[in-house]
Amino acid sequence: QVQLVESGGGLVQPGGSLRVSCAASGFPFSMHTMGWFRQAPGKEREFVALIRRIIATTYYADSVKGRFTVSRDNAKNTVYLQMNSLKPEDTAVYYCAAGAGSISSRALDYNYWGQGTQVTVSS
Numbered sequence: 001q002v003q004l005v006e007s008g009g010g011l012v013q014p015g016g017s018l019r020v021s022c023a024a025s026g027f028p029f030s031m032h033t034m035g036w037f038r039q040a041p042g043k044e045r046e047f048v049a050l051i052r053r054i055i056a057t058t059y060y061a062d063s064v065k066g067r068f069t070v071s072r073d074n075a076k077n078t079v080y081l082q083m084n085s086l087k088p089e090d091t092a093v094y095y096c097a098a099g100a101g102s103i104s105s106r107a108l109d110y111n112y113w114g115q116g117t118q119v120t121v122s123s
Contacts, residue, residue: 001025001026002025002026002027002112003023003024003025003026004022004023004024004096004097004098004112004113004114004115005022005023005024005114005115006020006021006022006094006095006096006114006115006116006117007020007021007022007023007117008020008021008117009094009117009118009119010118010119010120011120011121011122012086012119012120012121013086013121013122013123014086014087014088014121014122014123015085015086016086016121017082017083017084017085017086018083018086018119019080019081019082019083020036020080020081020083020094020117020119021078021079021080021081022034022036022078022079022080022081022096022114023076023077023078024077024078024079024096024098024112025077027098027112029074029077029098030053030054030074031053031054031100032053032098032099032100032111032112033050033051033052033053033098033099033100033103034050034051034070034072034079034096034097034098035047035048035049035050035051035096035097035098035099035103035105035110036048036049036050036070036079036081036094036095036096036097037094037095037096037097037107038090038092038093038094038095038119039092039093039095039116040089040091040092040093043092045095045107046061047061047105047106047107048060048061048064048068048081048094049061049064049068049070049081050070050103050105051070051071051072051079052103056071056072058070059105061105063089064083064090067083067084067085067086068081068082068083068084069081069082069084070082079096081094081096083119086119086121087121088121088122089121090119090121091119091120091121091122092118092119093116093117093118093119094116094117094118094119095113095114095115095116096113096114097110097111097112097113097114098110098111098112099111099112
């Protein structure tokens with residue numbers, strides 16, 4: 001059974017940092033590209049970052065570039081999203097996703113999704 005379980009969300013002040021994690025099981029984690037998406041109330045789900053399989057190259061949305069860092073630990077079947085210099089507009093439910101094959105920033109490319117973790121940036 002495929003599972004993606006996000007954790008680490010919470011309330012943080014503007015300018016603060018938070019790290020969210022996603023633990024995967026039930027599929028060959030190291031052979032999948034892992035992505036992070038987010039969805040704010042009343043808005044569509046948007047791409048945040050991805051880290052490719054094997055060589056672990058990364059790609060970020062312009063809105064988070066330089067502030068967020070995605071990483072993976074294949075031994076632990078876990079992907080991380082380190083978020084620094086957080087802004088109120090980063091408030092959203094953050095989802096991790098896994099995809100095999102040719103993966104881009106499109107949500108349709110991903111086969112498996114987690115349930116999400118809430119991140120709220122507010123003073």
